[in-house]
Amino acid sequence: MTAHKKHIAFPSTMEETLSVKPAPIALSEEKEQVNATPITLKSGDSFLIMDVCGDLLSSRQDMGLFRQGTRFLRTSNLFLEGKKCVSLSHQTSHMSNASHIDLTNVPLQLAPDTVLEQGVIHIDRFIELTQNALIHTCTITNFHTTNLALTLSLTLGADFCDLFEVRGFTRPQHGQQQTPVVTPDGVRLNYRGLDTVERTTTIQITPTTPFIQADQIDWQLDLQRGEPIELRIVFQMGESSQSTLDTASAATLWAEAAQPTITSNDPFFNRLLDRSSQDLMMLSTMTPYGYYPYAGIPWFNCPFGRDGLIAALEFLPLYPQVARGTLEFLAAYQGTKVDTFTDEEPGKILHEFRTGEMAAMREVPYIPYYGTVDATPLFLILFEAYMHWTGDQALLDRLWPNIEAAARWMITYGDRDGDSFLEYHRVASKGLDNQGWKDSWDSINHRDGRIAHSPIALCEVQGYAYAAYRATSYLARKVGRQDEAPFWDTRAETLQENFLQRFWWENEQSIYLALAEDKEPCEVVSSNAGQCLWTGILPDDKARQVVERIMQQDMSSGWGIRTLSSTAVRYNPLSYHNGSVWPHDTALIGSGCALYGEKQAASQLLKSLFDASQHFTDARLPELYCGFERREGYGPTRYPVACSPQAWAAGAIHILLLSLLGLHPNADSGHLTLHQPILPDWLTSLEINGMHVGNQRVHLKFTRQDDHTTVTFGRDNKVDIRIL
Known part of the structure; x- marks a missing residue:
């Protein structure tokens, strides 16, 4: 039964206390700061996105408390006398799992002739996220000259939306919201999904109050001057069945280990390096197989094959444990059969692994989903690099069958027509049309703007395949299968020869974006050509030509390399893949430049990313930003729904810097x-x-x-x- 509000006893000397009845919440007075950079916390499979006051704005669809693909809290907003508080400052913990937020009051009309001025009530809102709970500790202190009796209110609500619904997917059916349960110390919100899983958000408060309703809790506070009052609210997330992904927060383990450091003479560059490492720690989730860098928040807080492999490669010299966990996880979920719903094939490395109601009901194929052409070669590339840095023979011996299966996938399912090129063609009805890193529907196109049709062989994927065959040869020798190594070397050489014949674009001194249906070349200048550099597939003379072409003004925006030339028919600097700038893309291109000795170009790209980072909150490079030309004195234009933090964006600065330093390890012989x-x-x-x-x-x-x-x-x- 819902409690009714009633007045509580105040001090007898009323002249010393200003009091007012609880005021209704006026949602129109939220004064939402829609454009302010939100605060993001993460712990294991749980993450929270809130505004700078610690509230969850109704106008921001991405805000809320999420766990394993479900939003467990949609509303948790604090009001003083019915008014939203003013943000003073906020700081996030080193591991990004907690935040201190300082708030104060707006001017409050306490009586017809009495106004409480702004800035006399201080609210310290400490918000901490764990794998299964969100803990709010609110400390309220009165700095007015007299005592005050004020009402603090917390509005509540949970929609239990699947993350894909939050992103805009329309569902024909939903589970059932249960009637909220009001208890003496809080509220319980319940949802029964179509998958029969009961999802619950339990709110418990200390101290309790008689003013508890299903959607709002009020505390009538007797605020003595200078004497803080502490309130504690715990939001516990629960499910009636265990998820298929057993994960935990990696924060404690990271904190206990001595981590490598990179320090320069430039404090702003140091800030970027620190932010990047902290974001890796934040996004790395402990699975039964070790650390796995989740792709990004909010939309991709889960294992992605391509993203995880590239992020692990970017950070490998400093954090080899992330590479190991990534390899072990992907080996555990490597494809073993043909499944046309998920695009699974024997030996194939997964693209995306989701949990949640829609995944359980097969409304989406990400259970896991294997629709990616490049994760499998990247798995082999990372494994070779990991061995060079660590010499981890035990892992190699144990996972050799997975390595062999991945390499076999490339020459069977990956190259169905036997022309040596890796191609993709969507099989799953709900899968992706494009299955390279540029996976939006319009990202692969022709000179006249026509959308390219599959089967499609992307240029950079052929580079990945070349490097992967070389990696398989190396790994075969390391595992004592010297007689098999020449086969993989021959595959690499054949692919390289065919690649130069079919992909080289003489008129542009560059590489075609792709070969599409009927082997028609996509005559489009794109960043994909630049990514071929770091794989080593190009001879020196052609590599230098590609570097020169990629650094021209139509590709180099001043903030990094555009995904598509500004002269292309489909160029749009506001798009996801047709003219935007992705930090990881620019970094891989720069790494390739350094590999071929073009370190001036690599240095220029490093400076572009460094400069861009200074215009983002906490120097955090986002997933992408718009591809407009750099304007002196102004920063890059934000992409409105970019993930931030995002794993391979965080690693961009590290791989590019370390490429300039030219590090080539040999752990077996103890050489660097x-x-x-x-x-x-x-x-x-x-x-x-x-x-x-x-x-x-x-x-x-x-x-x-x-x-x-x-x-x-x-x-x-x-x-x-x-x-x-």
């Missing part, structure tokens, strides 16, 4: 070779401390004077460091 290391001309010094090569840690210091970079290292280094 530095190929022509350079610092960009805007840095004079940089130190890497605690980076692993095998079981040893390395301390390197780079110093730049004029155009020359010198390297020194600690005397206690046990790794043989060679500089070429």
Whole structure:
């Protein structure tokens, strides 16, 4: 039964206390800060998106408390005397699982002739997220000259929407919202899904209050001057059945381990490096197989094959444990059969793994879904790189069958027509039309703007395949199968020869975006061509031509490389893939430039990303931003629904920086070779401390004077460091 409000006893000396009856909540007075950068917290499979006051705005569809693909809390808004509070400041914890928010009151009309001025009530709103609960601790302090009797209110609501509904999917049927249950110490909100799973949000408050309703809790506070009152609200999330993904928060484990550091002479660059590492720690979720970097928040807080592999590769020299967990997880869910609903095939690496009601009901195919052409070669590429850095022979021996199955997928299902190229064609009716990293429906097109039709062979995927065949040859030798290695080398050589014949675009001194249906080339200048560089598929002369082409003004915006040339028919700087700038894309291109010795271009791209980061909150590079030309004195244009944080965007700055330093490890022999290391001309010094090569840690210091970079290292280094 819902409690009715009643007056509580106040001090007898009423002259010393200003009091007013509880005021109704006026939603029109929320003064929502729609354009302000929201606060994002994450713990395991749970994440929270809220505004700078700690509220969940009705005008922001992405806000709420989410766990395993379901929104467990849609409304949790704080009001003082029916008015939304004013944000003073907010700080987020190092692991991004908690936030301190400082609020104060707006001017309050306490009586016809009495106005409480703004800024006399302080509310410290400490919000902490765990895997299964959200904990609010509100500390209210009165700094007015007299005591006050005020009403603090918390509005409540849960819609239990599947994340795909939040993104805009329309469902023909829904589960059933149950009648809320009001208890002496809180409220219980319930939903029974079509999958028969009971999902519950239980709100418990301390201290309790007689003013509890299903959608609002009121506390009538007797605020003595300078004496804080503390309220605690716990939102517990529950499900009647266990998810298929058993995960936990990685925050404690990260905190306990000594992490490598990179420090430069530039404090703003250090801030970007720190932010990137913190975002990796935030997004890395502990699974039964180890750390896995979830793709991004809010839309992609789950395992993605391609995203996880690239993020792990970007951070590999500093955090090899993330690469190991990613490889183990993907091996555990590697395809074993043909399934036309999920695009699963034997040996194939998954694209996306979701939980939640819509996944359980097969309304979406992501259970997991395998519709990606590039995750499988990237799995092999990461495995080789991981072995160079760690020499982890035990993992290689154990997962060799998965490596072999992935490589076999490439030459069977990946290359169905036997022309050596990896191609994709959608089979699943609810799957993706485009299955490379540019997976929006219109991202692969022809010179005249026509949409390309499958089967499609993307240019960068052929580079991935080339590197993957080379990786398989290396891994075969490492596992004692020397007789099999030449087969994979031959596959790589054949692919490279055919690639140069069919993909080289002489008129543009570049590479076709793709070969589409009937092997028709997509004559479009795109960033995909630049991604071929880091795979090593190009001979030196053609690589230099691609670098020169990619750095021209129609591709290089000043904030990074556009996904599509500004001269293309479908160019749109506001689009997702047809002219926007993606930090990870720019970084991989820059890494490829450095691989071929074009380090000036790589340095220029690093500076572009660094400069862009300074215009985003906390120097956090988002998933993407718009591809408009850089204007002196102004920042890049935001893409409105970009994920932030996002894993491979976080890793962009690391892979590009380390590529400039030319790090080439050999953990087996205990060697670290530095190929022509350079610092960009805007840095004079940089130190890497605690980076692993095998079981040893390395301390390197780079110093730049004029155009020359010198390297020194600690005397206690046990790794043989060679500089070429």
